[in-house]
Amino acid sequence: MQTKIGARIVLCALVGSMLGASVRAGTLTVLSVSPARHARTAPALTPISITFDRAVNPSSVNSSSFKVYGRWSGPVSGAYSYSNGNTTMTLTPNRRFSAGEMVLVVLSDDLVAADSSPIREAGYSYLFWVRSRPANMVFSNVETLSNRTPPDFENTRIYGTAGIDLDADGWLDLASVNEDSSDVRVFMHTGNSTMPYGDDLAPFPTSHQASPNEAADFNNDGKPDFTVAAVTTSSVWVMLGIGDGTFQPPGQEISVGSSPHGIAVLDADGDGDLDIATANTGGGNISLILNNGSGVFGSATSFEGGCGSEYALGAGDMNNDGITDLVVGCIGSQQVVAHLGTGNGTFTAGAAFSAGGNIWMLALGDMNGDGNLDVASANSSSNVGAIIRGNGAGGFLAPTTVAAASNPIATDVGDLDGDGDLDWVLSHFSAATWRTYKNNGTGTMTFDQTISADSAASCAIIMDFDNDHDMDLVLSDELADLIDIERNGNIALMGDFDNDGDVAADDATDFAACYGGPGVPYGAGCFAADFDGDGDVDCEDHTGFEGAWTEAGNAPALEACQAQVPAINEWGLISLALLVAAVGTTILRRRSAPVVSAS
Numbered sequence: 001m002q003t004k005i006g007a008r009i010v011l012c013a014l015v016g017s018m019l020g021a022s023v024r025a026g027t028l029t030v031l032s033v034s035p036a037r038h039a040r041t042a043p044a045l046t047p048i049s050i051t052f053d054r055a056v057n058p059s060s061v062n063s064s065s066f067k068v069y070g071r072w073s074g075p076v077s078g079a080y081s082y083s084n085g086n087t088t089m090t091l092t093p094n095r096r097f098s099a100g101e102m103v104l105v106v107l108s109d110d111l112v113a114a115d116s117s118p119i120r121e122a123g124y125s126y127l128f129w130v131r132s133r134p135a136n137m138v139f140s141n142v143e144t145l146s147n148r149t150p151p152d153f154e155n156t157r158i159y160g161t162a163g164i165d166l167d168a169d170g171w172l173d174l175a176s177v178n179e180d181s182s183d184v185r186v187f188m189h190t191g192n193s194t195m196p197y198g199d200d201l202a203p204f205p206t207s208h209q210a211s212p213n214e215a216a217d218f219n220n221d222g223k224p225d226f227t228v229a230a231v232t233t234s235s236v237w238v239m240l241g242i243g244d245g246t247f248q249p250p251g252q253e254i255s256v257g258s259s260p261h262g263i264a265v266l267d268a269d270g271d272g273d274l275d276i277a278t279a280n281t282g283g284g285n286i287s288l289i290l291n292n293g294s295g296v297f298g299s300a301t302s303f304e305g306g307c308g309s310e311y312a313l314g315a316g317d318m319n320n321d322g323i324t325d326l327v328v329g330c331i332g333s334q335q336v337v338a339h340l341g342t343g344n345g346t347f348t349a350g351a352a353f354s355a356g357g358n359i360w361m362l363a364l365g366d367m368n369g370d371g372n373l374d375v376a377s378a379n380s381s382s383n384v385g386a387i388i389r390g391n392g393a394g395g396f397l398a399p400t401t402v403a404a405a406s407n408p409i410a411t412d413v414g415d416l417d418g419d420g421d422l423d424w425v426l427s428h429f430s431a432a433t434w435r436t437y438k439n440n441g442t443g444t445m446t447f448d449q450t451i452s453a454d455s456a457a458s459c460a461i462i463m464d465f466d467n468d469h470d471m472d473l474v475l476s477d478e479l480a481d482l483i484d485i486e487r488n489g490n491i492a493l494m495g496d497f498d499n500d501g502d503v504a505a506d507d508a509t510d511f512a513a514c515y516g517g518p519g520v521p522y523g524a525g526c527f528a529a530d531f532d533g534d535g536d537v538d539c540e541d542h543t544g545f546e547g548a549w550t551e552a553g554n555a556p557a558l559e560a561c562q563a564q565v566p567a568i569n570e571w572g573l574i575s576l577a578l579l580v581a582a583v584g585t586t587i588l589r590r591r592s593a594p595v596v597s598a599s
Contacts, residue, residue: 041420162461307337356400
């Protein structure tokens with residue numbers, strides 16, 4: 001009888017063990033992310049947290065499996081930490097993001113749970129934007145750079161420019177992509193916001209009609225790399241950064257479909273490495289080239305683009321499933337199509353929707369704050385710009401168009417006025433102007449101002465070149481080969497909440513209301529309190545507020561930032577009395593001790 005009972009116990013234990021294993025088996029699944037997907041006002045020093053449905057294995061977390069890249073500031077490293085029973089992993093960056101930039105977060109399929117269950121093979125990717133400081137959108141020219149090199153001063157024909165911190169000094173450098181001179185030219189930031197850029201470095205050769213560009217860390221060495229598509233040679237160039245503004249020669253050239261006019265960077269196969277896709281106008285297709293993890297790319301594979309004359313391309317999560325999709329714009333059929341990523345290097349084409357005109361270039365962003373990515377397009381020969389709202393499932397609503405000047409060929413979005421939504425810039429080649437549009441928060445755009453080019457406006461970059469936390473403009477003139485650096489005007493002095501030109505007693509009340517302490521994010525009304533731009537309002541900012549004080553006397557003390565003297569209770573008084581008595585006894589003994597002669 002005892003033997004049968006023992007056998008039953010063993011059998012039950014075995015079945016229980018099997019059931020437990022069955023319950024634990026499965027997939028490590030992302031439940032939430034912070035900052036939120038497509039958020040537009042993340043602090044400049046925001047921690048990035050991922051919460052899973054089960055504990056993660058910390059040994060599987062590293063810079064390859066948990067990758068963060070700032071579009072302008074470059075690859076991000078920092079300390080990893082774990083909470084909530086290791087179900088939440090957090091990367092605390094070791095530096096601030098650049099104001100207003102888009103940030104890409106990529107989790108690779110190498111992540112594993114503590115119970116050995118892996119994340120899905122598609123990995124997980126998402127985007128968010130960093131907040132920028134309020135500004136009045138009054139732009140003043142700080143510097144104009146010539147792309148032509150002496151002594152010949154030959155034309156280069158700047159197609160576009162990228163802002164990238166190539167040497168990790170915290171200042172954004174510039175890389176111009178040039179069609180006629182078939183090269184990339186870099187202007188390094190001097191660290192001086194008054195005259196920010198020096199002479200360009202030696203040109204890095206590419207192919208003729210080098211055009212669209214993107215930056216990324218392709219070989220995971222912590223240094224920004226660069227890629228451009230060359231239309232005439234139907235190829236993509238990959239340039240691996242050395243970390244000083246130069247690139248490893250000679251670069252890798254990969255053949256893609258005919259006449260690539262659009263380019264995008266994404267993790268297409270879930271391995272955490274950033275791959276490259278192009279929209280090919282002559283080929284009528286999209287090409288994908290996969291990264292082997294060391295920044296070396298294989299041969300391109302191509303697939304149907306889904307509309308006529310594929311021209312523009314963007315990468316983003318259009319159906320909010322944590323897998324990056326592709327959005328192609330077709331100049332011939334005047335349509336956009338979302339290709340939904342499967343996470344294994346293939347895509348499923350959606351329906352074609354109206355782009356509102358002959359689409360030349362597109363930019364992705366959440367224009368109306370509903371959490372879904374939308375398209376902002378430049379529709380060249382149609383002379384309109386269009387906002388095409390995404391429905392969150394890979395489809396689009398009817399476009400809303402705005403009248404543009406002649407031949408808009410570039411579109412860029414960013415928070416120019418610092419009110420927490422994405423504004424818009426269109427570059428007009430034939431009209432030689434840039435136009436800015438303000439977003440009212442719902443994606444409705446209102447024309448704001450025109451900035452004139454010398455010859456032909458080809459590109460605008462919305463970035464913070466002077467590190468004052470608002471968004472400036474870097475404007476490229478294709479035919480004059482000039483780059484105009486335009487500073488945005490701040491709304492007020494830091495600490496001047498009522499914008500009356502003084503930091504005074506009435507502002508002190510507002511500052512005290514904004515105080516939250518280290519690590520506590522603040523609302524949009526507290527930008528003027530964040531003196532160090534780290535995303536919180538703490539005692540370091542109060543020191544800045546005291547320094548900015550313009551009224552007579554000193555700024556009011558903030559209680560939370562004053563040195564606190566501990567209260568002395570009854571036991572403290574007794575201890576203090578004993579200490580005083582002990583010290584007094586020691587002094588008396590020393591004074592009464594006999595003096596001993598040395599002789």
